[in-house]
Amino acid sequence: MREAAERVDHEALDASPDQGISGGYAYFQGAIVPFASAQVSIATHALHYGTGCFEGIRGYWNPDHEELYLVKMREHFQRFVKSARLLKMELTESLEELAEITLEVLRRDGYRQDVYVRPIAYKSSPVLKIDLHTPANGLAIFALPLGDYSSTTGLRVTISSWRRVTDNSIPARGKITGSYVNTALAVEDAQAAGYDDCLMLTEQGHIAEGSAANFFMVEGRALVTSPVNDEILVGLTRAAIIRLARDLQLEVRERSIDRSEVYQAEEAFLCGTGVQIGPILSVDGRPIGSGRPGPVTTALKETYFHAVRGEDPRYREWLTPVYQ
Ligand SMILES: Cc1ncc(COP(=O)(O)O)c(C=O)c1O
Numbered sequence: 001m002r003e004a005a006e007r008v009d010h011e012a013l014d015a016s017p018d019q020g021i022s023g024g025y026a027y028f029q030g031a032i033v034p035f036a037s038a039q040v041s042i043a044t045h046a047l048h049y050g051t052g053c054f055e056g057i058r059g060y061w062n063p064d065h066e067e068l069y070l071v072k073m074r075e076h077f078q079r080f081v082k083s084a085r086l087l088k089m090e091l092t093e094s095l096e097e098l099a100e101i102t103l104e105v106l107r108r109d110g111y112r113q114d115v116y117v118r119p120i121a122y123k124s125s126p127v128l129k130i131d132l133h134t135p136a137n138g139l140a141i142f143a144l145p146l147g148d149y150s151s152t153t154g155l156r157v158t159i160s161s162w163r164r165v166t167d168n169s170i171p172a173r174g175k176i177t178g179s180y181v182n183t184a185l186a187v188e189d190a191q192a193a194g195y196d197d198c199l200m201l202t203e204q205g206h207i208a209e210g211s212a213a214n215f216f217m218v219e220g221r222a223l224v225t226s227p228v229n230d231e232i233l234v235g236l237t238r239a240a241i242i243r244l245a246r247d248l249q250l251e252v253r254e255r256s257i258d259r260s261e262v263y264q265a266e267e268a269f270l271c272g273t274g275v276q277i278g279p280i281l282s283v284d285g286r287p288i289g290s291g292r293p294g295p296v297t298t299a300l301k302e303t304y305f306h307a308v309r310g311e312d313p314r315y316r317e318w319l320t321p322v323y324q
Helices: 047-048 073-086 095-109 177-192 236-246 259-263 294-310 311-319
Strands: 025-028 031-034 053-054 057-062 067-071 115-123 137-145 154-164 197-202 207-210 214-219 222-225 250-255 267-272 278-284 319-321
Touching: 025 095, 031 095, 031 115, 047 115, 053 073, 053 137, 057 278, 067 095, 073 236, 073 259, 095 115, 095 137, 154 177, 177 197, 207 236, 207 259, 214 236, 214 259, 222 236, 236 250, 236 267, 236 311, 250 311, 250 319, 294 311, 311 319
Parallel strands: 154 197, 154 278, 222 250
Antiparallel strands: 025 031, 025 137, 053 115, 057 067, 057 115, 067 319, 115 137, 197 207, 207 214, 214 222, 214 267, 267 278
């Protein structure tokens, strides 16, 4: 499994999220193949109806350790399996096999830079019937080099007029491909209006989350975040932040958040695998706190980045080394 792999031409790859991936390898139809040859039919069920689910796992390169660390890989695959079950997909690969395949794809890619791993399970048959049991299931896993998905120094956000999908329409706790239309509609309008990103409300008017990240605000020595039943994807970065906050002697409150509380917050930030930690500088033009990243956000961000790069032994259990 670990013999020296053919290296990908890194020059040809871009670490920006709006560049397409063109090189490397992919797990596809039960085998690891060159990325370019992993192709699906234009009649694929998931392409038409959004019947897929996915994960995003970051890998951080540590040049001193000469190691690529995957963050919370097992937890990502546990959530992946649960998302798949919502779509009545039972993956044939076990959690251990999913992890082993991912490591093998990455070893063949040979990246020595930060990466993002994308597992996707999808309804693969070229059939028109809209249900969950007729089409067969497919699984693919690939990785791409990725730097920052969005700014980690400061975000100007708006509250979207689009509401977050509800648990009784498309459950936000599943990472379901079709529900990212909700995200795309909201981000598109936010960016067209000149904002970096947006917060999305539940139908009841509470803050659910960012477009692709969970929301936190600071209240004295406490962190407040939306509860799991306010239409959020229950983020693994959110769990990491809760752990880091407690280690920094901060209290953590999971409770519904009103829109006007956000306008008055001392500090606020978004967090997620892609977004990492994005301090919120203003919401709808109203500065948050001083309008600069606050001390709590900054302390959490610094600790988080040390942890994921393998520089803090307290959080070493979050990481899986790729090359060992
Ligand atoms: C809608 C949404 N919420 C929250 C998150 C954060 O989840 P995690 O920290 O597990 O990446 C994501 C993904 O990154 C997301 O797409």
